[in-house]
Amino acid sequence: MREAALLPGEDAEAYAAIEAAVRDCLAPADGLAEMWVADIAALTWEIARAQRMRSELIKAGEGEGAGEIFRLFRLKDAPYAAAAWAGNEPGDRALILEYAAEAGLGRDAFITQTVIEFYPQVEALDRHIESLRARRLKFLGWVEQPTRGGARLDGGPKRRRIQPTA
16 A cells, blocks of 8 residues: 555545555556556545545535525525534524525535635636546556557557558
């Protein structure tokens, strides 16, 4: 397991499970291929981490999103909504959702408004996730294309690129 991929407090067993799944899928044939597996597992872990960060950002900002929904739709107890939602008391949240339902709004309205409120941060995380995915995909393509300097992870026969006929 690549310890450097883990941040303090992250689950080493969950990381090991991802690394094992990548290893099982790609069946590395030698030590060099094992290093590639480690790199792909690390990228996969970073993608999952960035997705968790995005979710946590939205959860943390939902109070502001709820307050803004209540202000925009002039719902009763608007000043109370943000603090009550952020307080995470089930009874308070149920009351807030009830008020929102009276205005024809569902739970997704709060998430949508939160994403709007924190759009630059959410968008930055989305771009980061896509960048990590592209790096992983590019790396996998390089590993599986021996004609372009890569090598087969499983030690199988090299593939030739089919050239178009004239």
